[in-house]
Amino acid sequence: xxxxxxxxxxxxxxxxxxxxxxxxxxxxxxxxxxxxxxxxxxxxxxxxxxxxxxxxxxxxxxxxxxxxxxxxxxxxxxxxxxxxxxxxxxxxxxxxxxxxxxxxxxxxxxxxxxxxxxxxxxxxxxxxxxxxxxxxxxxxxxxxxxxxxxxxxxxxxxxxxxxxxxxxxxxxxxxxxxxxxxxxxxxxxxxxxxxxxxxxxxxxxxx
Amino acid sequence: xxxxxxxxxxxxxxxxxxxxxxxxxxxxxxxxxxxxxxxxxxxxxxxxxxxxxxxxxxxxxxxxxxxxxxxxxxxxxxxxxxxxxxxxx
Numbered sequence: 001x002x003x004x005x006x007x008x009x010x011x012x013x014x015x016x017x018x019x020x021x022x023x024x025x026x027x028x029x030x031x032x033x034x035x036x037x038x039x040x041x042x043x044x045x046x047x048x049x050x051x052x053x054x055x056x057x058x059x060x061x062x063x064x065x066x067x068x069x070x071x072x073x074x075x076x077x078x079x080x081x082x083x084x085x086x087x088x089x090x091x092x093x094x095x096x097x098x099x100x101x102x103x104x105x106x107x108x109x110x111x112x113x114x115x116x117x118x119x120x121x122x123x124x125x126x127x128x129x130x131x132x133x134x135x136x137x138x139x140x141x142x143x144x145x146x147x148x149x150x151x152x153x154x155x156x157x158x159x160x161x162x163x164x165x166x167x168x169x170x171x172x173x174x175x176x177x178x179x180x181x182x183x184x185x186x187x188x189x190x191x192x193x194x195x196x197x198x199x200x201x202x203x204x205x206x207x
Numbered sequence: 208x209x210x211x212x213x214x215x216x217x218x219x220x221x222x223x224x225x226x227x228x229x230x231x232x233x234x235x236x237x238x239x240x241x242x243x244x245x246x247x248x249x250x251x252x253x254x255x256x257x258x259x260x261x262x263x264x265x266x267x268x269x270x271x272x273x274x275x276x277x278x279x280x281x282x283x284x285x286x287x288x289x290x291x292x293x294x295x296x
Contacts, residue, residue, distance in 0.1 A: 014290065014294060015290075015294060017290070018278075018283065018286055018287055018290065022278045022283060022286070023276075023277045023278050026276070026277070026278040026282075027272040027274070027276055028272075030271070030272045030276065031267075031268040031269060031270075031271040031272045032268050036279070040278065040279070040282040040285075040286070043278065043282070043286060044282075044285070044286045044289055047286060047289075047290055048289055048290065048293065051290065051293050051294070052293075099218055102218070103217055103218035107215070107216065108215075108216030108217055108218035108219055109216070109217050109218075110217045110249050115249050116249050116252040116253050116256060117252075118252065119252075119256055119259070133266075134270065136263065137263055137266060137267035137270060137271065138267075138271075140260070140263050140264060140267055141267050141271065144264065155264070156264075159260075159261040159264050159265060160264055160265050160268045162265070164229075165229040165230070180222060180225055180226045180229075181222070183225045183226075184221060184222045184225045187221075187225060187257050187260065188221070190260055190264075191253070191256055191257065191260060194260065
């Protein structure tokens, strides 16, 4: 038997959700998906699900925190759907794998033209001015959008949402080995893309 | 399952750099990876840049949307209707 609560649990006020939290939920979603329409849809899904789950709102957390938990769940669902839609089997044969573009298949050494270059990311570098920081992040987001849906899903869930590896494997039905291969490939591609489109461009301050 | 040695293999070394963020590698593999990183400036750069990338991606999601962006009116109206319908109003 549940003991009766000693004081009344705060009640949710669903009719005020949109006015109170709509913009904040929308901004959060918009930073994490490719387009505004998808972000709007996620806000709607979140609020509609929350209505259906009102019974599970016990008032331990604030309404706001509770709604954000639901939105994060919706984001995971979104990335899972994206990753699964056109199913691409992993090609693990060394000669055809994407890694072959970076490393010599014979001995696994970097191809000389793929050697990672030094990045000016230190204090004196170009990365620490607020404006340049913003620009770098814009370039990085552009690079992310060029990843395959599956690679993007793994990358975002791991490094933006910071889900544990185990959860990601479960959500996306990946073995641990495949998961690491995907993280590695996504990082290799993003690294190269960022180097090409950001670090190798002349900095306005270096001229 | 044994892990192939990263000692002389940059492909394997960079894969393990990602993997060690998620789990503790066997001791022998850790030693081989450290030895590789001491010898190989390119994989050292990769290791540093890989962390940098992840930090920036997280920051980008947080900062990408200016604080004055609001839910567009059409969407707001649509969502309110969906909620009202379920609230029985």
